[in-house]
Amino acid sequence: MTRTATLEIDGKKYEFPIIEGTENEIAIDIKVLRGVTGGVTTIDPGYKNTSSCESAITFLNGEEGVLRYRGYSIEDLAEKANFLEVAYLLIFGELPSKEQLEKFHSDIKEHSQVDEDVKKILDGFPKAAHPMGVLSSLTSALVAFNPSSVNVDSEDEMYNAIVRILGKFPVLTAWAYRKHAGLPLEYGDNSLGYVDNFLKMMFKKPNDAYVSNKVIVNALDKLLILHADHEQNCSTSTVRIVGSSNAGLFVSLSAGINALWGPLHGGANQAVIEMLEAIKEDGGDTKKYMTKAKDKSDPFRLMGFGHRVYKNFDPRAKIIKKSADEVLADLGVDDPILNIAKGLEKEALEDSYFVDRKLYPNVDFYSGIIYRSLGIPTEMFTPMFALGRLPGWIAHWREMRLRKEPIGRPRQIYIGETHRPFKNIENR
Ligand code: ACO
Secondary structure (H helix, E strand, O other), X not given: OOOEEEEEEOOEEEEEEEEEOOOOOEEEOOOOHHHHHOOOOOOOHHHOOOOOOOOOOEEEEOOOOEEEEOOEEHHHHHHHOOHHHHHHHHHHOOOOXXXXXXXHHHHHHHOOOOOHHHHHHHHOOOOOOOHHHHHHHHXXXXXXXXXXXXXXXXXXXXXXXXXXHHHHHHHHHHHHHHHHHOOOOOOOOOOOOHHHHHHHHHHOOXXXXXXXXXXXXXXXXXXXXXXXXXXXXXXXXXXXHHHOOOOOHHHHHHHXXXXXXXXXXXXXXXXXXXXXXXXXXXXXXXXXXXXHHXXXXXXXXXXXXXXXXXXXXOHHHHHHHHHHHHHHHHHOOOOHHHHHHHHHHHHHHHOHHHHHOOOOEOHHHHHHHHHHXXXXXXXXXXXXXXXXXXXXXXXXXXXXXXOOOOOOOOOOOOOOOOOOOOOOHHXX
16 A cells, blocks of 8 residues: 655645655655746755655665665675775676676776876875865866767666776875975876775875875775765765766766865764864863863864764764774874874763764764875775775666766745845946
8 A cells, every 4th residue: 555645735735656665764745836836935054954865775774774886784894805896896786796896996997097187186186285185176077088988878878987987086096285385296096995095095195105004095995985975974975965966976976075174074984083183282181171062152062973874873984993993002192182083082971962862973084084094095985985985976876877866956844035126236
């Protein structure tokens, strides 16, 4: 039996179907609402109660702390798969066979060259430019060098655009860093794995050979997997909405990078370390900052705490906390910032303000700590997040195109002036 929901407006009743997902989530399907009611819409700032689409990519249950990509638990994937396998899974729906994975990697490697002229664009940026701005600009600029990536209708054309960006994006990310750090630009080595190759492009010194470090490669692989998708978050929704106008993949991703930059989203990992550093500079008094975070007249928030969806715990934070402990022990890192982080975490978990509002450390609280111990500079944390999120953004863009979703175009409730006579400039 089809379930329905009844809406009554001014005594008139309207029925709407209820749709159900494979995990028994239900939604009232209001696609025809405006038509049947003569113009009534719904309003939901921040979309806290709105499902923007049906999607088969990622399932998460914020109350129970569950996160699955294409049905596989994040715990299994983080432990047993590598980042490229997870990218394939997210984008194409199934874990790749050995042959499929090899072909995928080989196609990506074939397109890992970036046109030399892109370096001229990079050259125009000031050295102090934030790498996220550089990365989003260069990702857009890539369209000029790969025009065939724009009008992609067939699966083959989409595949070509996808392997191109997966090949070139790590190069751009590493270049954005090297420009910032004043290092000569570096190309990768196709004999290395995807993540190892990225690390080489980031860190190889001009006068030293690159030596892979398994602990670092594994930690980064895991971090990228944990960040690879998170259903309809701010940046992914941005990618889908930009892509819904049939703008190409690269510019849709560029828009996603900009959305990710904000401190309430991907910028939080940078904001966490900056907050910890500020607390250290101020004498390390964590209690003072706990009080500030709870004071409603103070705009300060405890960065790395709270999540729009997870109101129990963030399952990624659990995995990453363990990984952080392992990496720090393995690399023998002794960092005063970490003691402040541990202090804040303990106090927040015992404080009724945080407990009552279900504010737990999120993935960004720990990812910044790992990035720092791996020697990745603070302003590169959000670009690292972007590199991890790339397969998720691509998967959503591809799904949206294959499902032929309509252009994203919300409505509004206008609250401005009603019609009024024009005033000549002398009378204003
Ligand atoms: N510190 C102090 N108080 C907080 C915090 C925090 N970090 N987060 C939420 N609160 C409080 C709010 O003031 C509010 O209190 P009230 O009910 O007394 O008014 C309550 O908790 C609910 O907060 P909202 O802002 O309504 O929660 P929302 O779901 O809209 O926001 C968000 C979630 C943006 C992540 C928020 O918790 C936050 O700003 N956290 C810090 C930034 C951060 O870590 N962002 C990373 C998110 S993870 C990611 O993007 C990968």
